[in-house]
Amino acid sequence: MDKGQIRKVVIAGGGTAGWLAACALSHQFRERLDITLVESEQIGTVGVGESTVPPIRTFHRFLQIDEPDFLRAVAGTFKLSISFENWRRPGDRFIHPFGTTGQGTLACAFHHFWLDSLRRGMPSELGDFCLETLASRVDRFSLGEQSQVNYAYHFDAGLYARFLRSIAEGYGLKRVEGKIREVRQHADSGFVESLVLEDGQVLEGDLFIDCTGFRGLLIEQALHTGYEDWNNWLPSDRAVAVQTEPVGPPVPYTRAIAHEAGWRWHIPLQHRVGCGLVFSSRHMSDDEATAKLLRDVGAPPIRDPWLVPFRTGRRLKAWNRNVVSLGLASGFIEPLESTSIHLAISSVFRLIQLFPFDGIAPSLVDLFNDVSRSEMEHVRDFIILHYHANQRDEPMWKECREMELPESLDMRLRAWRERAHAWQGADELFRVDSWTHVLLGQGIMPGEHHPLARALSEQDMRRLLDSLRQPIERAVGQMPSQQEFIERYCKAPPAVWGARAPAAMA
Secondary structure, rough: OOOOOOOEEEEEHHHHHHHHHHHHHHHHHOOEEEEEEEEEOOOOOOOOOOOOOOOHHHHHHHHOOHHHHHHHHHHEEEEEEEEEEEEOOOOOOOEEEEOOOOOOOOOOHHHHHHHHHOOOOOOOOEEEEEEEHHHHHOOOOOOOOOOOOOOEEEEEEEHHHHHHHHHHHOOOOOEEEEEEEEEEEEOOOOEEEEEEEEEEEEEEOOEEOOOOOOHHHHHHHHHOOOEEEEEOOOOOOOOEEEEEEOOOHHHHHHHEEOOOOOEEEEEEOOEEEEEEEEEEEEOOOHHHHHHHHHOOOOOOOOOOEEEEEOEEEEOOOOOOOOOEEHHOOOEEHHHHHHHHHEEEEEHHHHHHHHHHHOOOOHOOOOOOOHHHHHHHHHHHHHHHHHHHOOOOHHHHHHHHHHHHOOOHHHHHHHHHHHHHOOOOOOOOOOOOOHHHHHHOOOOOOOOOHHHHHHHHOOOHHHHHHHHHHHHHHHHOOOOOEEEHHHHHHHHHHHHHHOOOOOOOOO
């Protein structure tokens, strides 16, 4: 154990991950830590963001952020679900909602009852029993007390980093402008001692947080931590992004539209739309991807497209010596389910809980790394499912359908196919409902389901379904459109609309 106390924290890199860490640490530990963030405005950020998942609201409550103020500052909109289009085959569509679907029991989840209702000749869609799905279908949104809605956000990632910066600096965090020229390490331990900037300034620290993006300036270039590549399961390795003018009111969902060599995102903000094409470079060239994106977005671009190469996988250690990596520096799972910001927030909370004030204990480092690995692998498996469960004819999709799966995912698929069993571990992001909607949406029907569902009489089954569906239909019928709700709740002023900060991947 290193006995040195941790009092000076240096965050290398800004962007979303850097400012998330800056906000959380300065909010929680401003009385105990001296925190500095160094970034250069000359270094562009990937802008991971624009589309999020519901736990971001927990992070905002932790920071005591006022939701309307936040949404006005980032030109934000609401997100109830993801619309998956053309994934099983061209022309198909299903919705992955964030809300609870139906009502089950401890032993028997609702989808078992729904499957049994189909067996009895009672046609419906699983999404009929989820408020977020029904609201997504008709582009409505509300935060009324009568209906508890589970939602996330779409926002401008550049504006979000700026918003977080204002909060962190309000807590006393020091920001230094500059490029890092050198990482100095202790000759014996290899611990990072300081960062030397191009202007000669030296930033000393006890703990360093690497938010330098894919480069991993500290965690990889200095400490040579190593990387586990997941390209054999997730074939996409590049994205081309563009921002366009809006052509209609913003819908309350992200669109993920599959194409012959990957998929395309469509994320509506108040003032523009974030679009991008994710693709496999083995199956599509950069020029082909750019041309396809501009052809398919269906709106005038407001800036030139830009290319984002990426490598799906994870750093072998998220925490190595006295360096904790966050965001892209710790690894990257492609943006299909909008998990990048969530994983950064989750890591920051984990660091707060295990913060080494009295010195870096190897046991806590090991715990941090093990939980980080498990969390990344869970998200990875869920993303692989989308690629694997397809009936498309193109070469990339055939390869995905025929590939050997991680054992952890293969086990889940066997449990589903044999007994309709979906599982959520205590620390996993994606709930049983998430797995169920994606599995069924991509056409994987189970052979059997829970026998308890068969115990209901015909009359009780109909009564159950009606009692769940009808209140949802009434609630959605009373909701305004998302545009109407935004107008009165969180309309961004024109000054925000004019500040089009770069943003890229969902």
